[in-house]
Amino acid sequence: MAWVLLILAGLFEIGWAIGLKYTNGFTAPMPTALTVIAMIISVVLLGLAVRDLPIGTAYAVWTGIGTVGTVILGMVLFGDPATIIRLTCITMIVAGILGLKFLSPA
Template sequence: MAWIMLVLAGALEAVWAIALGRSAGFTRPLPTVIFVVALIASMGGLGYALRSIPVGTGYAVWVGIGAALTTVAGMTVLGEPVNLPRVISLLLVVAGVVGLKVFH
């Protein structure tokens, strides 16, 4: 259950990161509310997961999932550039997250 919660918390990290960018410095109410709710839920999920997953592993997986999903959203939805070095770098992040889970 802890790993499922960690993955969900990592996905929520991507949600709050995107909402933060869309909030325009907290001047737009809806993205700001989404940011706050997703941030609280993400931290809560991370905290729950860290009860049974070591902090170094859990935090690295949480950050990796959030970074990877935020990058994918940026490239697919937000118009950020897609090029081979970025895709390879993203795959390396995913490989690192998978490695941390496999070798836990």
């Protein structure tokens, strides 16, 4: 269950990171509210996950999910560059996340 919570926390991290783009510097009320709610949910779920997972593993996986998802959505939604180097780096992050998942004691 801790891994499910951690994955959900990572997905909400993607949500708030992408949401930042839509807040227009926190001047757009609805995107700002949704972004702040996603931030809170993400951190709460991370906090619940670390009850059963090592903090270093959980934090690395949480930020990794957020990083990969945000980079990919940046490419899809905002036209961020999708170079071979960027895609290779994303692949390495995913490999690290999977390594931590499958080699973690919890």
